[in-house]
Amino acid sequence: MREDQLKEKLPVGWQDLEIKSFSKLPSTNDWTKKYLKENDTEVLVVAKEQTAGRGRSGRSFYSELDEGLYFSLGVKTPNISPTDLPLYTIATASAMMQAVEEELSLELEVKWVNDLFYHGRKVAGILTEGLTDPKTNTIDSLVIGLGLNLVGSFSKLDKKIETTAGTLYEDLPKNFSVENLLASFLKYFLSYHRNLTEKAFIPVYEEKLLGIQEDIYYIRKNRKYYAKIKGISHEGKLMIRNQENKIEELAAGEIHFSSQQFAKD
Numbered sequence: 001m002r003e004d005q006l007k008e009k010l011p012v013g014w015q016d017l018e019i020k021s022f023s024k025l026p027s028t029n030d031w032t033k034k035y036l037k038e039n040d041t042e043v044l045v046v047a048k049e050q051t052a053g054r055g056r057s058g059r060s061f062y063s064e065l066d067e068g069l070y071f072s073l074g075v076k077t078p079n080i081s082p083t084d085l086p087l088y089t090i091a092t093a094s095a096m097m098q099a100v101e102e103e104l105s106l107e108l109e110v111k112w113v114n115d116l117f118y119h120g121r122k123v124a125g126i127l128t129e130g131l132t133d134p135k136t137n138t139i140d141s142l143v144i145g146l147g148l149n150l151v152g153s154f155s156k157l158d159k160k161i162e163t164t165a166g167t168l169y170e171d172l173p174k175n176f177s178v179e180n181l182l183a184s185f186l187k188y189f190l191s192y193h194r195n196l197t198e199k200a201f202i203p204v205y206e207e208k209l210l211g212i213q214e215d216i217y218y219i220r221k222n223r224k225y226y227a228k229i230k231g232i233s234h235e236g237k238l239m240i241r242n243q244e245n246k247i248e249e250l251a252a253g254e255i256h257f258s259s260q261q262f263a264k265d
């Protein structure tokens, strides 16, 4: 990734975004956290490879593909509440799906909350983390990390990942430009970030949501419940119709698709 080339393409209103590019880092999220503690500027950190990529729930995120895009955005969010964090994950997912469509003409789908899919396989994951100001004890900035699998194989990994993860391409197209993809992503993300309360990303996300009207199950207090997905609430929660035919909202935890199509969950 060429820092100077991306700098030229930054959206109006974010030309002061700091851009850092590395061939290899342990984790762009960890690098960004440290940067935000020491600097007042917002930053985009991109790496071609990560040696300690982190996923949600303490899992690791495989980041050593032949071609991968691993990046973190460090943004200042002085007025945010912890319940807004999932909204940033949703805004990020929406912005990346729009950028992939605009720049690569590929249509992605999303599995609530943070997984992007292409042809039934997970091709990207998002990890949003809040940083707390020790003086005020409130979240004052966010690190939003996204890993996008472009080209390569997962055959070195265990069978479960090999059959669920995918890449966008077998070979990178000649005209592929990581700078154009990121510039497009930043354009969409910035409008969502600056106008968070408008929540314009909710309908974008819902349109691409996997499993609408599909049967799912979720685990709560060690019990398994079956439900159907209805959509996304304004707070970014998953709306489901439970077995008593009532609408409920799921805030955290993981859903599982029951149908065959998504059995590779």
Ligand code: BTN
Pocket (backbone or CB within 6 Å): 026, 027, 028, 029, 030, 050, 052, 053, 054, 055, 056, 057, 059, 061, 063, 070, 071, 072, 114, 124, 125, 126, 127, 144, 145, 146, 147, 148
């Ligand atoms: C998940 O699928 O559980 C989330 C994966 C998030 C991975 C990205 S890659 C860039 C950034 N740096 C990390 O260590 N993790 C995120």
